[in-house]
Amino acid sequence: MVEVRVEPIISPSRGPCDTVLKRLGFRSTKIKLGCSSEVEQLIADLAAGKLGDADVPPGYVAFPDLPVQSTHVIQTYDKRLDHERTTCEKIKIANGILVTEVCRSTPGPVGYVEIQAYTVHAEIPDSANNDDFMRSLRRFNSTLYRNDIEVYRLDQTQEYGDKKSGDPSKWLEECPATMPGYGTLLGLPDMPPCQCNGSCTKIILFDGEPAPHPAIAENLGLAPAPSDTQQCKVTPSYIPDKHHATNLAGILVSHGGPNIFAGLAPWAKITWKDATTQMPFAKILKVPETNRAIRDFSIPGKMKIVLFATGWKYSSPEDIQELKENEFFRLTTPQYVPSIIHGPHLWVAAAGGKVSGVDINKQFDESPMNIGDQKNVLVVAACRNCASSSATLTEYSNFSTVGLVHIAAYGEPFPAPATSTEYALAAGTSQASALVAGLAAAMTCQWPDSYRTPRELKVRLQTAVYPPLDETLRKGLTGGVVDAKKALLDPTQHHVAAHGKRARPASRLEWCTNTLRPESLSVAGDDASGGPVKPLLLRHIVASKIDGDRAFFLFHESDSPEEQAAGTVRRTGPGRFPEDSPLVHVTYADKKHPGMEVLRASEIDFILTPTQAIDSAENSVSAAACQ
Incomplete structure (x- = not known):
């Protein structure tokens, strides 16, 4: 159980509760946590002997001797996204002076926010009332969608689900001298070599x-x-x-x-x-x-x-x-x-x-x-x-x-x-x-x-x-x-495969319209499932065959900043472009065969674009470029 300490009150102006917080380590030149009514009641009950025998002379205060350890919590954000750039201020407002380092300067796109936190270990009776109390603290977090309080039993364990694999009935029967790579199972027999020189991804x-x-x-x-x-x-x-x-x-x-x-x-x-x-x-x-x-x-x-x-x-x-x-x-x-x-x-x-x-x-x-x-x-x-x-x-x-x-x-x-x-x-x-x-x-x-x-x-x-x-x-x-x-294609360039030709890198896409609106395959005149797409949010358009007809799928990001920050992807299709009007003006970047051309939907096998705006892969809407 938790021992009870008895200490002299720092001063009449500081009072017993402020004394307790300082003695436990919750007071410093930077961090000053206030006293709640619950803490004040706990101190009063200890002083009155309601929670155990404690000799509390006048001018002293009794309190539970909780082992407090200081720790830090890190939150990250993407500095390039408007929605996430506000993370620093949101965290600062929510956590106040507990934020010890805001918007740490880093050379890359990831920013860090460091928050001061405290860990307290205490033994309490194993009872239904105490379990309910801990549950109410955890519910406080999810109710506010914050994580101010983490509370759990020191011996609490987490139950894991089943392993997500089966027990097939056939087993390996041959042992070829040259084994295929597992990349074959993802459509790429030979994975490209990676010379990371000690900085490999862990x-x-x-x-x-x-x-x-x-x-x-x-x-x-x-x-x-x-x-x-x-x-x-x-x-x-x-x-x-x-x-x-x-x-x-x-x-x-x-x-x-x-x-x-x-x-x-x-x-x-x-x-x-x-x-x-x-x-x-x-x-x-x-x-x-x-x-x-x-x-x-x-x-x-x-x-x-x-x-x-x-x-x-x-x-x-x-x-x-x-x-x-x-x-x-x-x-x-x-x-x-x-x-x-x-x-x-x-x-x-x-x-x-x-x-x-x-x-x-x-x-x-x-x-x-x-x-x-x-x-x-x-x-x-x-x-x-x-x-x-x-x-x-x-x-x-x-x-x-x-x-x-x-x-x-x-x-x-x-x-x-x-x-x-x-x-x-x-x-x-x-x-x-x-x-x-x-x-x-x-x-x-x-x-x-x-x-x-x-x-x-x-x-x-x-x-x-x-x-x-x-x-x-x-x-x-x-x-x-x-x-x-x-x-594994170069993410700093567009990649365009005109119908029946190899994929080529492109440095610029100029879309002929500000809305791509494929039509439903089953109901003429209706939009395809997923609806219209803004071409600047398009990440991949790819043609396939469905029941012998050429159909398109469009994978695109949402125009919601929150969903963009979450990596949310939407899909439109399958659909078709029945009028087959010009869709995009392409400027190719391959050194052997540079050039430009306007492509209609019927001339496109796929177009893959970068996940971020980047100078080496311009992306715009220009009806004039398609004339």
């Missing part, structure tokens, strides 16, 4: 402990297990609780070579355990330590890719009820969520799923897939026949009709390391999300100056996709099926 694997398979051990900071002469040795069965972390690490960083598959980011280093406890992140379990671990790897620095292919469960009936009644509850609970959404990293989360997929909404009982509308979270579903016109979601994959699941990646069985010497076949949204996390790391390594914030990566990955021809894909995703080849 990957956080938020999972269990991976085994030291020779293909991945060095990237995990482990001593490799003795090499087996048959590198393709297969484990009899894939057990998610045992093999999940190793399997995901293999997809990410397997180094390739004879009898070894090549990962998406074989040059990357994976951090899989907490530096303080030396435990795998998903095995810490205790809420305070897990939250501290997330904050530790979220200190200011280069953006990291965090792969989280499990999920935190809302297990108590009270939390599930609050989730249904309070739309902000998911943004403050579990207590790790504020550290995610205010941090500098991109969290790639598995959508999950079991026998049959379910529709993820804001009341979904696992996190972080229910916060896919936040800029730091990209949620990945699993698809079948992914890079073909017959692509569909797998029957087990979750999806979202309210925009919380973004893209799909390969979700059928494929081999990856499972133990220190063996491979296993596995399939699931876990493996799909690992493919996307590896691709995201490759993008940041290939183009480090262009992908410095989670928003930029999230927008590009949602828009550089194969269009969702299947109706279930269209309803369940904001984007489509991930296309690694397009995702």
Whole structure:
């Protein structure tokens, strides 16, 4: 229990409450917290002996001897976005003098705000009344959509959901000398080499402990297990609780070579355990330590890719009820969520799923897939026949009709390391999300100056996709099926593929109209699903064939500053341009074949544009240029 201290009151003018705050460490030259009526009543009750025996002479004050530790909380924002540039002032107003450093000067696009915080540990009786009190404090945060108070039992643990992968019935039977790379599953057989010279993007694997398979051990900071002469040795069965972390690490960083598959980011280093406890992140379990671990790897620095292919469960009936009644509850609970959404990293989360997929909404009982509308979270579903016109979601994959699941990646069985010497076949949204996390790391390594914030990566990955021809894909995703080849194109230029020709870089697009209005395929004269698009917000227009007819999908950002800051992507289509009037004037940038031309819709295979306004890729509306 908490000891009671008795101290002399500093002075009559300062009073007992001010004395308590100073003795506990809540008073300094910068930070002065006021006394609430509840604190004053607590002091009065202690002095009156109502809360235990305490000898309180005149001129002294009794108070609980709470161990107070000072700490700091970091919030990040994108200095290039108008909506986020106001973050500093909003935080300063909300937190007042607790803000110790506002709008820290940094050379890159990410700004930091540092807030003074305090950690207090206290033992209190284990009772229903005290549990209700702690719950009311947590509810205070979600009611105001702030995170002023974090409260949890020191022994409180977080329940995790199931591993997001299945147990397929077929196993690896052959061992070819030259293994394909996992990029093949995303439409790119050979991933481009990345020479990052010590500044490679770091990957956080938020999972269990991976085994030291020779293909991945060095990237995990482990001593490799003795090499087996048959590198393709297969484990009899894939057990998610045992093999999940190793399997995901293999997809990410397997180094390739004879009898070894090549990962998406074989040059990357994976951090899989907490530096303080030396435990795998998903095995810490205790809420305070897990939250501290997330904050530790979220200190200011280069953006990291965090792969989280499990999920935190809302297990108590009270939390599930609050989730249904309070739309902000998911943004403050579990207590790790504020550290995610205010941090500098991109969290790639598995959508999950079991026998049959379910529709993820804001009341979904696992996190972080229910916060896919936040800029730091990209949620990945699993698809079948992914890079073909017959692509569909797998029957087990979750999806979202309210925009919380973004893209799909390969979700059928494929081999990856499972133990220190063996491979296993596995399939699931876990493996799909690992493919996307590896691709995201490759993008940041290939183009480090262009992908410095989670928003930029999230927008590009949602828009550089194969269009969702299947109706279930269209309803369940904001984007489509991930296309690694397009995702890795130079993000500082436009890319234009005229009908039947190779894609060429372009330095300028001049649109012939200020509104692109594709027509519905089924009802002549009606707008296509998704409605008109402002061309300056267009990120990808791509043609496909539906029932033999040429149809277009347009992936674009919202004109809402809040949704732009969150990396929200909208999709219009499928639709057609029946009049086939001039659509855009293109100025090409390739040195071998520079030139200009006006393209009609019938002459376009795809146009991909940067996620940010940039001098090397001008974008404007000019009817005169199209004459």
